[in-house]
Amino acid sequence: MLVFAISDKGGTGRSVTGTNIAYRHALQGNDVCYLDFDFGSPTAGAIFSVSAVARGTRENGLHEYLRGDCPQPRRVDVWAESDREGLRTRPPGAGRLMLLPGSEGGGELSALTEEVVGRCVQLFGRLEEEFDLCMVDVSAGRSFTAELVLAATVRMPAVPFRWLVFHRWTRQHIIAADGLVTGTDGLFDVGTRFGHDPEVLRDRIRFVRTAVLEPDAAELVGLRDEQRAWLSACDSELRELAGRHGVGRTTMLGKVPLDPVLQWREQLITDEDVLASKIANVETAAAFDDLAKKIVDDNAWEGL
Amino acid sequence: MLVIGEVHTGLLQNSGEISEPACRQVLGLMSGETVRVSRRPIVHALSPERLTGVDCALPAASGSRIRGVGTVVSRCAVTGGRVAQGSSYVRVARSETDRRLSWSHYLARPGVVEVLGKAKAADIAEGFAGDGAPRGHGCLDLTAITGRFLDLVQTSPLLNRRAPFRMPRTILRWVAETGEPSIGFTLHTEQERSLRLTHPGPFTPAVVDLCEDLAMHDWLLTSLLVVVERARVGATPAAEVAARLSPAVDHLLHLWMPAARVEERLTPFWESLERRPGFSRQWRSLVDRVRDQVAVHTLALLSANAETGGR
Structure with missing residues (x-):
């Protein structure tokens, strides 16, 4: 299964949510690899706490591979190479967790050539042979990277793939998320141009809300009644807006609550963070766990 | 050279x-x-x-x-x-x-x-x-x-x-x-x-x-080891273990044919590897383990069936 993580804008928490989903999926006993296709700022290494590739790798990064400068991209075994004590040993029953870092200072793709698409197809094909889940972090907004991925998947009709569109729960983000999927040069538009069936593609795209503050959340206990009423009104307004833009409940795969830890630092939320040091909320970990199950659960992806 | x-x-x-x-x-x-x-x-x-x-x-x-x-x-x-x-x-x-x-x-x-x-x-x-x-x-x-x-x-x-x-x-x-x-x-x-x-x-x-x-x-040996490891015998319920071992039974166990296609003159090489480290020995012990697990699970199912049937 290939899963592409994309977001309408920067700062939605796409990478941090994507990595956490990948991590949880590995904990659930699946072999997982995470591909940092965010060529402009490859920072997945930092989230996995692998300092050697915190800002991408100097040699054999994905960017170099796609350009044809190295035969195979470098792989980093997170269980072996992470600097975080809690990640350095593979928990019993967990699957493999492999990071394919981007190239340090690689820069966005500047053009889409036949060779680049061919290499991308080869890479996806080989990884899919080996891993239950390949999570690909595509950069924010419309980019050559998103086009590359759409062009590559159309050539691999037998390989299942899905898209996750991350957005925050605000007016602008809801409108932008819809635009990224259905707008001009959006996923449908470009996907159809490359030969995807728009109906099939529609069923393979789901939205994930990030940093969501529920009106009944514990964090809001100290608020004045007026503030709470205002938030509640905003929330129902947003729900109505989301429904109109096709970003509503039916197309939503899940939501991740606002968590102070993720506001301060992009990192994996381990069970230790929740249970031992208690810096992160139980709900956040549960949300990631739930998403990690849903991305492969066909019931959550039934046609609309 | x-x-x-x-x-x-x-x-x-x-x-x-x-x-x-x-x-x-x-x-x-x-x-x-x-x-x-x-x-x-x-x-x-x-x-x-x-x-x-x-x-x-x-x-x-x-x-x-x-x-x-x-x-x-x-x-x-x-x-x-x-x-x-x-x-x-x-x-x-x-x-x-x-x-x-x-x-x-x-x-x-x-x-x-x-x-x-x-x-x-x-x-x-x-x-x-x-x-x-x-x-x-x-x-x-x-x-x-x-x-x-x-x-x-x-x-x-x-x-x-x-x-x-x-x-x-x-x-x-x-x-x-x-x-x-x-x-x-x-x-x-x-x-x-x-x-x-x-x-x-x-x-x-x-x-x-x-x-x-x-x-x-x-590769067969490596793969069977991985399948058995993933099954987590003893740490997961027997039914789950049996389900996780089933791909090995369906797709791997019957493929073991050491030296089937090796020329007579070269078979001593295979034989020496069979002595040390002992490919077939490890394979047999793994296969036995897989079959025993499946058998134990079948017995459990049968006795559970007999109990409900007897009532």
């Missing part, structure tokens, strides 16, 4: 095993050339051979620059309709001149790479199959050649790509030389293995068959 080669082994990307005619189609990578199939004791299909022209540095443990020109032979095989292999090798020979000749010269010697200038066989052998051997850019890359060839099979439109479980490919690097018989098999990383073989008499393609046979059985 010596022969170096690589064998990549992986699970064929199809939900079930494929039939013999399907094997022929999947491996018919070049028009006009036939796929060779043997049926006993297990269906084994071998693609026609393909040549890749190379003019590049050869691996050297000392780091010295050795230039080689010639062709690499590659082929693919499918065993039991289930296991796919890509295999490449080159016979390294000294060139009679110290300059590159016309391609017709090299094409007349398929699978031979001629070394221009000085080189030591041991240096190349160690550089190719030694642990942590540095592989610089522009060096002969059998991994890339073999991997791409195997990709052709794995991405064949005749396969549905719904493999019953995920398993990494393994890579076996081998070096064969003529001399006093000896064999050394080493596991490096989870996916990489090396084989050093010294055989009496001149090199023949039968040596490649032996390496492919070894690579396949090593």
